[in-house]
Amino acid sequence: MDYRSQKELAKSAIELVEKFQSRWKLLNLQTDSDRLASYKERAASPDFWNDPEKAQEITKLQKQIETKLAPWLEIKQEILDFPDLIELTLEEEGESALATLNADLTVLEEKFEDLEILGALAGPEDSSNAFFNIHPGAGGTESQDWADILFRMYSRYFESKGYQVDIVDYQEGEGAGIKNVTLYVQGEYAFGYLKGENGIHRLVRISPFDANKRRHTSFASVHVEPELDDSINVVIEDKDLRVDTYRSSGAGGQHVNKTDSAVRMTHIPTGIVVQCQNERSQIKNRSTAMKMLKAKLFELEKQKNADEAAKKSGEKKDIAWGSQIRSYVFHPYNMIKDHRTDHETANIGPVMDGDLDPFIMAYLKSQIAK
Numbered sequence: 082m083d084y085r086s087q088k089e090l091a092k093s094a095i096e097l098v099e100k101f102q103s104r105w106k107l108l109n110l111q112t113d114s115d116r117l118a119s120y121k122e123r124a125a126s127p128d129f130w131n132d133p134e135k136a137q138e139i140t141k142l143q144k145q146i147e148t149k150l151a152p153w154l155e156i157k158q159e160i161l162d163f164p165d166l167i168e169l170t171l172e173e174e175g176e177s178a179l180a181t182l183n184a185d186l187t188v189l190e191e192k193f194e195d196l197e198i199l200g201a202l203a204g205p206e207d208s209s210n211a212f213f214n215i216h217p218g219a220g221g222t223e224s225q226d227w228a229d230i231l232f233r234m235y236s237r238y239f240e241s242k243g244y245q246v247d248i249v250d251y252q253e254g255e256g257a258g259i260k261n262v263t264l265y266v267q268g269e270y271a272f273g274y275l276k277g278e279n280g281i282h283r284l285v286r287i288s289p290f291d292a293n294k295r296r297h298t299s300f301a302s303v304h305v306e307p308e309l310d311d312s313i314n315v316v317i318e319d320k321d322l323r324v325d326t327y328r329s330s331g332a333g334g335q336h337v338n339k340t341d342s343a344v345r346m347t348h349i350p351t352g353i354v355v356q357c358q359n360e361r362s363q364i365k366n367r368s369t370a371m372k373m374l375k376a377k378l379f380e381l382e383k384q385k386n387a388d389e390a391a392k393k394s395g396e397k398k399d400i401a402w403g404s405q406i407r408s409y410v411f412h413p414y415n416m417i418k419d420h421r422t423d424h425e426t427a428n429i430g431p432v433m434d435g436d437l438d439p440f441i442m443a444y445l446k447s448q449i450a451k
Contacts (some may be wrong), residue, residue: 084183087171093163094186101160101193102205104449108200110153117146152199156192163189201445206307207273212249212373213264218281225258227284227299230433232262235278237435244268249357249369257290263357265308265369272307279305280406282357287412296412300405306376315375323347326363346370353377407440409433422447 085093105111120143123129130136163186170178202208215231217224239246245267252260265274281302288297309315325345343358344366355373357366409429410416417432417440418425424443426432432440 084180085186087167087176087179090179090182090186091167093190094167097160097186097193098164098191101157103294104155104197104200105153110150113146113150117150120146120349127349149203149407150175151264152196156189156196160189160193173230197449198442198445199276202270202273203446204273204276206309207276208270209272209307209310210265210267211272211275212306212308212376213266213275213278214302214304215259216258216302217254218302220297220299222254222256222258223288223297224291224299224301225254225256225260226290227258228260228262228301229254229258229283231282231301231303232259234433234437235264238433239264239266239268241435242268242274244271247359249359249373251358263355263373272305274306274441274445275305276404277448278303283405283408284409285410285412293298295409297300304375306380308372309375309379313379315378317348317371317374317378321349323349324367342366346374347377350375351378351381353381419443 084090099132107424120139122138123139124143129139167182170182213235215228215235217228236246247265247267248262249265250261254260282300282301284299286297286299287294290295323346325347327343327345342355342361342363344363345354345356346367347354353374355370355377357373358369360366360369406421407417407419410418411429415427416425417427417429419440422440422443424440426439
């Protein structure tokens with residue numbers, strides 16, 4: 082079995098220590114550790130519960146920090162001690178211990194890589210459920226069919242992750258495909274993992290709808306917003322909101338209920354429109370539509386702030402929302418490529434069957450250094 086030499090092993094161990102210390106500093110984990118110590122000291126005070134409301138707030142913050150720090154603290158000392166462990170073990174056992182040391186270091190490296198992904202999921206909304214929308218671009222049947230293919234791909238991905246998915250809105254295309262689909266995706270870090278799918282997805286293929294078998298390029302957009310928790314207050318005034326109710330049409334087949342309970346909400350100042358038709362209760366559909374609208378307005382405000390900050394700092398950044406992020410080429414060759422990370426594969430079958438983790442992980446890793 083091939084494994085690293087003593088010199089290579091020692092170098093790899095030191096590099097892992099440096100990576101860990103760099104990430105610890107970048108994520109301000111020492112600050113969190115100091116805050117945790119402070120909260121524990123306050124909780125140990127005899128008069129801690131004299132103010133129950135403040136005590137509950139501190140207890141909640143303490144648990145949040147403990148949860149965040151736990152996986153880092155679990156391997157911190159092991160990583161920091163590993164260079165010395167190599168030296169001591171080889172002194173006692175000689176090169177016969179190299180295989181075991183290599184295996185142990187590989188496990189540590191893999192654990193650290195998993196932690197780096199968690200670092201990319203440290204955003205305030207990353208642990209939230211998500212509203213996930215697929216919408217075809219211009220091009221009629223071609224783009225609508227492409228949107229339907231993406232719907233199938235993501236549905237299989239959600240199934241593989243064990244996410245619970247509810248279809249909030251589904252509109253069949255004319256002749257083939259779909260005009261629109263909105264999903265409510267529930268699962269651990271659903272938004273965090275899916276946020277990188279925001280943007281335009283491009284397909285190049287021989288069209289099944291073209292009698293001359295010509296090559297066509299189609300586009301579809303994916304929009305992802307987090308479900309907001311009660312701590313985030315998005316105010317929508319009645320005068321800014323138009324609510325229409327309607328009966329779900331035949332389009333949607335088994336996906337929607339054929340009742341008069343469907344709800345469409347329009348936020349007049351921004352022109353944002355959301356609709357929900359998956360429940361038989363108009364009240365439930367209205368509640369879900371309001372959640373989606375608040376999520377969209379929240380993301381819109383975040384994007385405005387990000388754009389303003391970029392202007393002030395003189396930075397020029399690609400806007401993920403609405404930009405072309407990935408190409409799927411089925412002709413004249415097979416290739417799926419993410420334009421942000423350069424991650425690509427010629428083995429398109431598994432990807433279209435929902436094996437998206439390599440692309441999603443590549444995106445999350447690309448965000449770690451930012």
